[in-house]
Amino acid sequence: MTDSGATAVAEGTLKGGGAPPSQAPSKALRSPWTALIAVAVVLVGVFPVLSDDLYYQNMIILSMVFAIGAVGLNVITGYAGYISLGQGAFIGIGAYTVGICVTDIGGSPWVWVPVAGLVAGALAALLGVVAMRARGHAFVILTIAFLFLVQLLATNWDSLTNGTGGITLPIPTWNVEYQYWPFYYTLMGLLGVSLLMSWWIRRNKFGMGLIAIREDEDKAATVGVSTPTYKILAFAASAVFVGMAGGVYGYYISFIDPLGMFNILLSVQIILSLLLGGRATLWGPVLGAFIIEWLNETSNNEFSGGNARLLIFGGLLVLVVLFLPRGIIPTASHWIERWRARGRAGLAGERLTGIDLREREAPAPSAPPPDAKPLLEVKGLEKSFGGVRAVDGASFAVPEGSITALIGPNGSGKTTVFNLIGGTMASQAGEVWFDGQRLDRKPPWQRAHLGLGRTFQITRLFREMTVLENVVAPLRGFHLGLLGADAVSGREARRAEELLDFVGMRKYRDVQASALSYGQQKLLELAQILMLDPRLIMLDEPAGGINPTLIERIGEMIRELNSRGKTFLIVEHNMPFVLGLCNPVLVLARGQTIASGSPDEVQRDPKVLDAYLGEDFRLEQPVGT
Amino acid sequence: MTEFLQALILGLLIGGVYALLASGLTLIFGVMNVINIAHGAFLILAAFVTWSLWREIGMDPLLAIVVLTPLMFGFGWLLYNATIRPIRRAPPAASVLLTFGLALFLEGIMGVIWGNTSHSVRPEYFTESFQIGELFLPKAQVYGGLVAIVVLASLYLVLTRSWLGRAIRASAVNPQGAELVGVNVASVAALTFAIGVASAGAGGAIASVLYPFLPGSHYQWIARLLGIIVLGGMGSLPGAVIGALCLGVAELMTVTYIGPEWATGVPYVFVFIVLLLRPQGILGTRLRQDVATA
Numbered sequence: 001m002t003d004s005g006a007t008a009v010a011e012g013t014l015k016g017g018g019a020p021p022s023q024a025p026s027k028a029l030r031s032p033w034t035a036l037i038a039v040a041v042v043l044v045g046v047f048p049v050l051s052d053d054l055y056y057q058n059m060i061i062l063s064m065v066f067a068i069g070a071v072g073l074n075v076i077t078g079y080a081g082y083i084s085l086g087q088g089a090f091i092g093i094g095a096y097t098v099g100i101c102v103t104d105i106g107g108s109p110w111v112w113v114p115v116a117g118l119v120a121g122a123l124a125a126l127l128g129v130v131a132m133r134a135r136g137h138a139f140v141i142l143t144i145a146f147l148f149l150v151q152l153l154a155t156n157w158d159s160l161t162n163g164t165g166g167i168t169l170p171i172p173t174w175n176v177e178y179q180y181w182p183f184y185y186t187l188m189g190l191l192g193v194s195l196l197m198s199w200w201i202r203r204n205k206f207g208m209g210l211i212a213i214r215e216d217e218d219k220a221a222t223v224g225v226s227t228p229t230y231k232i233l234a235f236a237a238s239a240v241f242v243g244m245a246g247g248v249y250g251y252y253i254s255f256i257d258p259l260g261m262f263n264i265l266l267s268v269q270i271i272l273s274l275l276l277g278g279r280a281t282l283w284g285p286v287l288g289a290f291i292i293e294w295l296n297e298t299s300n301n302e303f304s305g306g307n308a309r310l311l312i313f314g315g316l317l318v319l320v321v322l323f324l325p326r327g328i329i330p331t332a333s334h335w336i337e338r339w340r341a342r343g344r345a346g347l348a349g350e351r352l353t354g355i356d357l358r359e360r361e362a363p364a365p366s367a368p369p370p371d372a373k374p375l376l377e378v379k380g381l382e383k384s385f386g387g388v389r390a391v392d393g394a395s396f397a398v399p400e401g402s403i404t405a406l407i408g409p410n411g412s413g414k415t416t417v418f419n420l421i422g423g424t425m426a427s428q429a430g431e432v433w434f435d436g437q438r439l440d441r442k443p444p445w446q447r448a449h450l451g452l453g454r455t456f457q458i459t460r461l462f463r464e465m466t467v468l469e470n471v472v473a474p475l476r477g478f479h480l481g482l483l484g485a486d487a488v489s490g491r492e493a494r495r496a497e498e499l500l501d502f503v504g505m506r507k508y509r510d511v512q513a514s515a516l517s518y519g520q521q522k523l524l525e526l527a528q529i530l531m532l533d534p535r536l537i538m539l540d541e542p543a544g545g546i547n548p549t550l551i552e553r554i555g556e557m558i559r560e561l562n563s564r565g566k567t568f569l570i571v572e573h574n575m576p577f578v579l580g581l582c583n584p585v586l587v588l589a590r591g592q593t594i595a596s597g598s599p600d601e602v603q604r605d606p607k608v609l610d611a612y613l614g615e616d617f618r619l620e621q622p623v624g625t
Numbered sequence: 626m627t628e629f630l631q632a633l634i635l636g637l638l639i640g641g642v643y644a645l646l647a648s649g650l651t652l653i654f655g656v657m658n659v660i661n662i663a664h665g666a667f668l669i670l671a672a673f674v675t676w677s678l679w680r681e682i683g684m685d686p687l688l689a690i691v692v693l694t695p696l697m698f699g700f701g702w703l704l705y706n707a708t709i710r711p712i713r714r715a716p717p718a719a720s721v722l723l724t725f726g727l728a729l730f731l732e733g734i735m736g737v738i739w740g741n742t743s744h745s746v747r748p749e750y751f752t753e754s755f756q757i758g759e760l761f762l763p764k765a766q767v768y769g770g771l772v773a774i775v776v777l778a779s780l781y782l783v784l785t786r787s788w789l790g791r792a793i794r795a796s797a798v799n800p801q802g803a804e805l806v807g808v809n810v811a812s813v814a815a816l817t818f819a820i821g822v823a824s825a826g827a828g829g830a831i832a833s834v835l836y837p838f839l840p841g842s843h844y845q846w847i848a849r850l851l852g853i854i855v856l857g858g859m860g861s862l863p864g865a866v867i868g869a870l871c872l873g874v875a876e877l878m879t880v881t882y883i884g885p886e887w888a889t890g891v892p893y894v895f896v897f898i899v900l901l902l903r904p905q906g907i908l909g910t911r912l913r914q915d916v917a918t919a
Contacts, residue, residue: 083718085725130897133904137660137859140721141851142900144662148848149893156886264844268729275722307736314729321723322711 037283048184057180061252063293064187065091068245069266070273070285071194075238077271078280079207080231081214082131083140086147088266090120090239092256093150094246099167099256100160109169109251113186113244120243121236128235132228135217151262166257169250183252187245191286194241199282201237205492206483208465208473210234211280215462222422223474224448224532233483268313269296275320278327287328365403365583367598372399374433375536375567376421381430382591383416390416392591393430398536403558403568405582407575407602409612413591414571415457418540422454423447435535449477453534457541457571459521463514467505467524470513471496474531499527503557519546526557536567543574555581579603587611627759632877634762638770640873642831645773646846647853647865648780649824655797655860656817659709659720665847666731667822671697671829672746672838673739679746686746686834687772693826694776701822705815713814728843735840745837769831776827777866780820784862793817797860845889852892855899858909867907868895 048057073087094116101112127146134142154161161167174182201207209230212220221227250256269292277288295316299308324331374397383391391413398404408414419425421432423444432439439447462470472487485492500506503523508516516524522542529537542558543551555577558568572578578585579599587595587602589611595602602608650664671693678684678692708727712719750764784790795803796813804810832838832846853872857864872892879888899906 081718083721085721130901134900136717137654137658137721138855138900138904140660140718141855141896144848144851145893145896148844149890149897152887152890152893265729268725271722306741307733310729310733310736314726314731314733317726318708318723318730321715321719321726322708325712325715325719 045188048179048181052179054179057184059293059297061180061183061187062296063290064184064191065245065249066269066273066293067286067289068187068191068194069242069270070277070289071191071198072238072240072242073270073274074198074279074281074285075201075210076231076234077274078285079201079210079214080234081211082231083271084143084238085140085264085267085271086143087238087242087270088264088268089147089150089262090124090242091246091249091266092154092258092261093120093123094243094248095250095256095261096154096161096167097243098247098250099169102169103167109247110182110186113247113251116247117240117244120246121240124235124239125232128228128232131231131235147262147264147267151258154258154262161258164258166255166260169254169256171254172251180252183248186248190241190245190248195282195286197237197241200484202280202282203486203488204483205472205475205485205487206230206233208469208487209475209483211465211469212462212473215464216460218424218444219456219460219462220473221444222424222448222454223528224445224477225473225475226443226445226478229478265309265313268317269293272313272317272320275327276316276324278329278331281327281329284327284329365581365599367583368399368402372401374398375400375435376569377431377433378417378421379431379433381417381420381432382428383413383420383425384428389591391420391427394588394591394593395430396586396593396596398567398569399584400567401562401565402584403562403570403582405578405585406569406571406588407573407578407585408588412588412611414588415540416591417588418454418538418571421447422452422538445475445478448474448532448534451533451535452538453529453532453536454538455522455525455529455540455542457544459518459525461513461516461521461524461528464512466510466512467500467516468493468496468509470524471499471527471531474528476532496527496531499530500524502530503527504553519550522546522550522554526554530561534566536569537561538569538571540571541573542570543572543577551577628881631760631762632881633874634760635766636874636877637870638762638766638873639835639877640870641770641777642773642828642835643849643853643873644866644869645777645780645824646828646832647850647857647869648777648862649821649828650850651854651857651860651862651865652784652793652824653818653821654854655862656793657709657713657720657814658717659724659818660851661818661821662721662724662847663728663731663843664724664821664825664850665843665845666728666735667697667701667825668829668832668846669838669840669843670731670735671826672833673735673744673840675830675833676739676744676746679748685748686830687768689830690772690776690827693830694823697826697829698819698823700826702815702819704822705818709818710811710815713811728847732840732843739840741839741841743837743839744833746833748834751834765834769835773828773831776824780824781862783820789813789816793820848889849892852895854906856895856906858906861906861908864906864908871895 044060047060069087069091072090073084076082077084097116097119098109098112101107101115102109127142131139131142155163157163172182201210209220209225212223212225213227213230217227250261273288273292274285275288276291277286278284295312296309299312326334376398378397379395381391381394382389394413394417406414406417416425420427421439423439423442427440430440434447434450434452437450439450439452462473465473468488472492475482487493497506497509500509503526505520505523505527508520513521513524526539526542539558542554551574558570558581562568570578570582583598584596585599585602586593587605587608594607594611595605597605646664646668650661653659653661674693674696675686675689678689679686684692704727708723709720712723748765750768753764755762755764755767784793792803792808792813793816795806795808796810796817800810803813836842849872853868854865855868856871857866857868872895875891875895876888879891
């Protein structure tokens with residue numbers, strides 16, 4: 001969110017003060033928080049037994065309904081970054097499910113509460129299918145349309161919903177001595193389960209993928225995150241418990257009508273709970289919900305509701321966006337961290353030399369054996385932007401086990417070729433074959449699962465995630481079991497740490513990616529795609545914009561990985577780097593491959609000299625070798 | 626056939642009013658990447674002011690445009706500088722939430738001032754109709770549609786013929802580029818927002834004659850306008866006009882052949898269908914995301 005200036009951090013040093021420091025303080029912080037939360041949970045738990053004040057029981061019940069709504073919303077809005085203004089619809093859908101089932105089929109409303117959850121989850125998944133292609137603003141619009149459409153259906157579909165007349169549910173049959181306890185403790189249980197789910201998602205591979213989607217959806221797709229599946233699952237997860245809570249809520253207020261149940265103010269209160277408490281935090285939505293319900297009651301009692309509620313919640317929404325965009329919990333922890341870290345210097349950067357960088361003459365790149373089969377084949381690839389033919393029939397092959405370079409003057413189409421191979425753009429013609437499989441119609445994440453990993457010319461990291469989280473977010477292959485796998489500890493995390501070790505970034509595992517220098521970001525992006533265990537690694541200007549020592553080190557790493565069987569395709573402008581590392585070298589000009597061969601051959605090729613320098617240029621001495 | 630023709634012509638007339646209202650919304654989106662959820666509330670506010678002018682001093686609602694356009698322009702300019710300007714570098718979600726909050730707040734204020742009852746503006750010609758053959762065209766609809774087209778045409782002239790218009794379009798296409806050639810993009814954004822709100826003012830005055838309204842009507846209006854710009858392609862002015870005419874006709878056809886209670890659902894159905902089949906809308910373009918994030 002507040003990333004201004006983070007990129008301006010000097011090479012090799014980390015921002016002090018504002019940057020999240022190492023683990024120690026936040027662990028120390030945790031115990032008072034935990035104690036506070038435990039006390040609050042116990043107080044809420046025993047309250048109805050100790051006090052027979054129904055006014056407060058009612059308030060806590062409504063707070064818990066909002067809280068369940070907000071914890072669910074947190075999954076898509078907090079983690080995946082999709083703002084929904086229609087979350088209240090799932091409360092109404094849950095309530096209507098219970099109401100309709102009790103009226104038409106019969107039985108106790110309690111029986112139908114799980115069904116309400118399933119219906120809400122299924123409808124949310126359906127919304128996710130529509131939302132597959134809607135991002136940002138279009139998605140917000142979609143959620144508003146969804147809420148109003150459901151309300152319209154509830155109003156007009158008389159035979160099912162009894163229209164504006166609404167549905168009246170039976171009065172509870174239990175002993176009055178038990179007051180609202182069954183509602184109270186059912187909702188408390190649902191809230192507990194929602195929180196457990198939220199906690200689990202935040203630390204498993206699925207949650208890492210969701211946050212990756214929030215940070216950079218296209219990039220997430222290139223590291224194997226199958227974004228549509230993630231989003232549909234997230235929508236379902238965000239609605240199931242909300243639907244169940246809606247069922248309980250409907251039974252509790254015992255009257256269900258379209259105006260009350262699909263009131264947009266309900267959605268406003270839910271999203272305000274989340275924003276006020278703190279997005280993407282575990283307890284923020286709960287804290288926010290209790291505050292919002294208290295405000296709700298206050299406006300009803302002191303100002304007789306109606307317009308006062310609109311003024312209070314509308315005004316609060318404006319104020320929160322302007323002055324408390326991160327919410328209470330993140331802002332509070334930020335201030336506490338700052339207070340604790342006062343006068344202390346930030347974690348200093350470290351010179352990246354010395355780690356296995358022996359002074360030795362790098363061996364001249366050897367040509368791939370003539371019988372090496374191509375791992376990647378590109379045939380007649382075409383892509384134009386308006387009238388510009390960026391890629392115009394490019395064809396080449398990358399032999400398995402090679403370090404192949406793709407060079408060419410600026411604007412020759414190298415990065416576009418990368419985007420076409422990686423799948424962030426669709427080609428207009430031509431084919432891409434990878435190890436005998438045709439790639440060009442597959443989505444980016446499937447290409448990643450097949451063993452294709454790429455970095456970007458200007459690094460694209462998930463900025464709000466820590467270094468470790470950036471490395472565990474990629475998904476090597478899709479199966480549901482893996483989504484639930486623990487990401488921040490256990491096997492995945494150990495693997496990520498090994499990779500961080502390899503690129504020399506282990507020390508930074510808990511630092512936010514946005515606080516890294518540009519060179520460090522390059523290293524992290526490399527570790528990130530190594531997590532995919534790719535067979536072909538495509539690097540877009542690995543040596544661009546970083547210091548010479550680091551360039552040399554990256555060269556070493558490429559050789560090391562290559563000796564372990566990884567194939568490379570590298571776009572680079574640094575000629576000594578390319579010519580000392582790669583063989584074969586492919587030359588692209590005006591969107592076509594004009595030459596290929598060993599570095600020596602390519603340097604002497606008149607077509608290449610012409611493309612780079614114009615035909616009147618004569619090379620006095622070969623560069624590099 | 627008469628029924629169909631009647632629905633078509635009335636749909637196009639209403640579509641003209643929608644076009645004016647949606648142009649402001651899509652213009653704001655195009656220039657500053659802000660979905661102004663408060664647009665519906667602005668137009669209802671204008672409708673209420675029109676109602677008061679008509680009620681208190683007997684001003685004709687279509688004449689009230691002359692008062693409301695500059696009034697809402699100033700209001701929009703102030704509001705932009707007070708609320709949206711501070712967050713213009715925040716993620717796009719912030720502006721949606723902010724304008725949504727503004728919409729609720731305005732709804733509350735209108736409820737306090739005018740009450741939560743249905744209002745409508747009824748000048749003398751309200752009940753009269755033009756009769757052409759077998760067609761009956763209510764005068765209010767005809768005048769409203771024509772005035773909307775005139776206002777819309779002047780908005781187009783401003784955007785295509787004036788320096789400000791060129792600056793606005795430049796800021797929409799490429800803000801950095803516009804800065805480099807001497808356009809103060811922040812000020813242009815404030816003016817654009819003000820123009821957008823002013824068009825909601827003019828459109829709201831017209832709408833006050835066409836539909837009864839209460840403070841809570843703004844939800845229905847914003848849903849309608851969002852449906853239009855999603856259909857036409859977000860940020861595209863010609864798209865907004867096409868989308869508005871489509872919606873106007875589709876609504877009238879729904880009223881005529883399916884039932885008036887389903888007419889409010891038309892824009893929601895638009896949104897779902899467009900996002901499923903052609904997310905960029907009729908005239909929208911897909912952005913090169915890789916470059917946009919670089």
